[in-house]
Amino acid sequence: MKIAFDAKRFFHNTSGLGNYSRDLVRILSQYYPENEYLLLNKNSSERGIEILEKPNVRFVPTSKGNLSRQLKMGKDAQKQGANIFHGLSGELPLKWGKEPIKKIVTIHDLIFMRYPQYYSFFDRKIHLWKFKKAAGSADKIIAISEQTKRDIITYLKVPESKIEVIYQGCHKAFKEQQSDEFIQQAKEKFNLPGRYILNVGTIEDRKNLLNIVQGIQGTEIPLVVVGKKTGYYKKVEAFIRKNKMEKQVLFLEGVSMDELAVIYKLADIFVYPSFFEGFGIPVIEALFSKTATITSNVSCLPEAGGEDSVYIDPANYLDIGAKIKFLWENESERERRAEKSFAFVQKFNDEPIAVQLMDLYKKNL
Known part of the structure; x- marks a missing residue:
């Protein structure tokens, strides 16, 4: 053929x-x-x-x-x-x-x-x-x-x-195990915190980064963001500056696919509160990385996330913040959900x- x-x-x-x-x-x-x-x-x-x-x-x-x-x-x-x-x-x-x-x-x-x-x-x-x-x-x-x-x-x-x-x-990098040396290089290159939550995706209204930032305001939970900036970024940046969160939110650029795979794997939680997706590849990337995932209860995201991801109302930053805090403080719950979700994601x-x-x-x- x-x-x-x-x-x-x-x-x-x-x-x-x-x-x-x-x-x-x-x-x-x-x-x-x-x-x-x-x-x-x-x-x-x-x-x-x-x-x-x-x-x-x-x-x-x-x-x-x-x-x-x-x-x-x-x-x-x-x-x-x-x-x-x-x-x-x-x-x-x-x-x-x-x-x-x-x-x-x-x-x-x-x-x-x-x-x-x-x-x-x-x-x-x-x-x-x-x-x-x-x-x-x-x-x-x-x-x-x-x-x-x-x-x-x-x-x-x-x-x-x-x-x-x-x-x-998703890309094969998320299914591979990068070397210890490469992982250490990525940590140093991007100055990654010891523990952090992660968001990946274009920084635009629909992806809803601002509600994550509002959700973690008043906590000491570090947020790492990887994604192309659009005009919406200025709205997020203004909130971060107004609330003195510059040291809490880290924006990364120039990230290769293998480096991104490492950043996923090192994260405690992946947070993806998008209002709508055709599918939601970043959710799949997180599940293959054995990273506990919080995502929206709308559109196709429950299809991608499976039964053991945590679901939020994307319009409610208090809901997002509460569920981040719950998983952040419960290591055994993160691990349980990550392991079950890894079994689920094999169908992809x-x-x-x-x-x-x-x-x-x-x-x-």
Whole structure:
């Protein structure tokens, strides 16, 4: 079988959709080496270079010209003899040739419909148009959670029979044991506290960092934050400054994936009070790291967190603070929840996901 991918995100996104794309191609090429995997894009990059070095993975430069991704990528895949084209980020090409090819698209979330205030009017219209076109032309849609599946049915008016839920996993660094020397280097490089709670994710309204900071105000619990700053950061920073919490909250930048894995593993608690997610990969990363997790009781987060994570109302900073304090002071409870959650998270391992993906491809040939 020859499978073509829209590899724009594979090559050019550092997190989120980029990680999903790279992990998907990596695990398929590992567990099903008999197939050929084609990465289509105008250009490649250093990202995912170790995956491209595999003999069954190949970069295919697409035809040049304006809108080549929309108008030419599908035909380029057909010219390569691909049996399946998989759009990895909610989009499919608009134009196709006569050669037979099955079309699959992954839709991660429809946050722009649920929370329109986070998007410009123009972006909402473009996103909705692209997603509707892709959902209409796809032979099958992959939703990354049951929550996303429900949203696709509601907002895109797609029949349930056309959608299959296949969860995503996380980067292999979170499943590996880094050396003692590397762990010590990371501790020193980032000047990590002896004990701390952790939050990872873009620092934006929806991820709700401010309610964590408000929750730990008046305690001595250190908070480490890893994430790209947006305008919302200024709101968080102002609260920290006003309440003299500068020494309590540590913002890290320039963190590699292996360093991030160490930071997760050294944390006492991972806190993720997001208002809405398509899936919530940071929760999976924390569970693989055997770190007790507190997350929201909304959207798909209970799907990712399982029965033994602690759940909070993301709008209630007092609830967040109380549950942080409870776990912070109870080592045996942290360990119990971390161990049980580690058993739960194995369903998001590479092999089960690869099997589900390949079964879907074969059923649609």
